Amino acid sequence: MRGRRFSTGISLGFLLAGTIAAGVLASGLPAQAQDIGIGLVVPLSPPGDPVGGQLIRRGAELGVETVNAAGGVLGGRKFKLYVEDSQGKPEAGVAAYRRLVSENKVAVVPGFFHSSVAIAANEVANEMGVPTMALQASAAEITSKHYEVAFRTHVVDPVRVSAFMEFIKQKGFKRVSMIAETTDYGIGIADETIAQAKKAGGVEIQKVPFDRTVTDLTPQLLQIKAFKPDLVINIGVGQPLDLIIDQATTIGLLPTTPMLISYDAPVRPQYWKLHPKNGAGLYFIAYFSPKAPLSDIGTAFSKAYVEKYKEDPVYGALNGFGAIAIIAQAINAAKSTDSKALIKTLETGTFKSWPSNPVTFPRASGVYWHNWSAPVLILHYTKPMEDWKEAEVAVQYAPVVPKD
Amino acid sequence: MFSTELVVQTVISGVMIGVLYALMALGITFIYSIMRMINWAMGEFYMIGSYLQYALVALLLGPDLWWLAIPISAAGVFAFGLVVQWSLLKPIFRKPPEARDDYATVVTLALLLLLRSLATGLAGPNQFSPGSNLPVVMVGPMPLAGARVAAFVFALAALALFYCLLRYSWYGLALRATSQSRIGVQTAGIDVQGVDRIAFGVGVALAGLAGALLAPVFLVYPTNGLITTVKGFEIVVIGGLGSIPGALIAGVLLGLIESLGAAFIDSAYQNIYGFALVLLILVLRPTGLFGERGREA
Structure with missing residues (x-):
């Protein structure tokens, strides 16, 4: 087993080495002993979504191991990953970004699961100049401000909501309730849904916001039940998401009314442990289908991940790995860790990540600025304890990025 | 959107959660009335109670014996409370009362951070649920989780038992006397430090009981x-x-105000309604609704 893990690691290393070799050779730089710091700001404790943060961290750690095993970047410099816990709080995320840049002298700060944290950190990043890369934060504002430092490899709100609308249209739903946390993520999605529903017409929307520190969501769910919706959209992140499922079941809203979860939390192994009886029948957004082809480095990462963690990698882990792979390629292509050179390279280059399609960060219009997004899926658990890889694909939505 | 059914359901929901809030508050107020200190780590004793309940149900007793796990969890928190009182708080209370509150604040705040970090380190940041086999119960027009109804009944029973022990037992008399005068009771031969130990243990056990009840x-x-x-x-x-x-x-008032506010004013500000009530009480009656009567008890 150990030997097989070693050999998988070696093959992953060779693949990444091949991917970044061109940049290493082109740089012509002598090997330097100095490590290159990479920051990672993710939620590792509540009130954030610690599971989401942990998955990104696993992918990023494996990514750093792989880059280093392949000989590092810039002719031999190794990556050193500095991980900071944002707790899902903007102030903690900002402090973490500052610490990483000023104390650890990191070259790039990927991570950012919670939109509020990404938005707040980008304000500071815009002054300090070290680029950020949001890996699972979808609020439009993260990229719509067109900051030079702000990059993202995740679906943006309008695309996610377009997938919602496709689903609503397909099922013929006429009354839709949204229970949304009062964060940039929750309110951003809720408002975008209202806007797109108004444009589409024929759908009555109810928006019920809640403070994410509240644990008893019965009053909000009673309002929703009284509205008699055809669909409930659960826009909670982390613990509120699970509380909504349980408390909606209690008051009889579930399973009679379908529920759509706004992100991919149900693909995590924890989902069925928390909802063994009431987790079936729910729809949820996902950003990755195991039926979709991976790139060569994505496939090798997937094997290494399975060997290390004894479970298949999900989107968060893949994106954590992908960010490190992109950063390694960008540093080699830029032949530098200088922030301005890196930003220029990220904007103009084409990178290999976990999906089969190449990744780019064009200076596109609106929310698509510096943004790459995987296709959006809506999956459906049709039976209890169903493997997410077997879940029914209800909607497959490919974002159309406007070209300027 | 007012409807009689929604109002009734919201009121029931508010009363249920209010009683459970009260259990938590009772521990805080009991420790204060005896020891004249605020235990800022009260929530961490709640957390320990919930972890004990989860561990007992998920790993040892199984979901059918959830009711047995509840007193065991509360007893575990009581025992831990005795250790904390003996090791961290008793030394403070041996010394003259100057700055005792300050020391107690620092100690319990440090304990809060320690216990929270230990929980994250030992069990990870993930959520767990002990699960419940109890069926949904109809309370009037309101369907409620069996676990929530059980928690409500247990909480009411615990509050009643606690009140009776305090009111009608000899030890309850000693506790009430200590709350009136820590010096006076020593002239009657009561071991104040012993009373402190039990009061702290019982106070945190109430929080642990709330944690165990609300874990599912x-x-x-x-x-x-x-x-x-x-x-x-x-x-x-x-x-x-x-x-x-x-x-x-x-507790019931707070539960009602939060539930009704969230249902009929704006659900985004559920926590704000409680704080508004606190501010109103502080302005109109700074000692609280029953403050003076409580101090005499």
């Missing part, structure tokens, strides 16, 4: 005691520090 309803994770602590302190201010009836009535 509000999930188990390292910071799950935070919101209940905040509610507990709100209730203490509303009901009056040291008052047991005050804790119960303020």
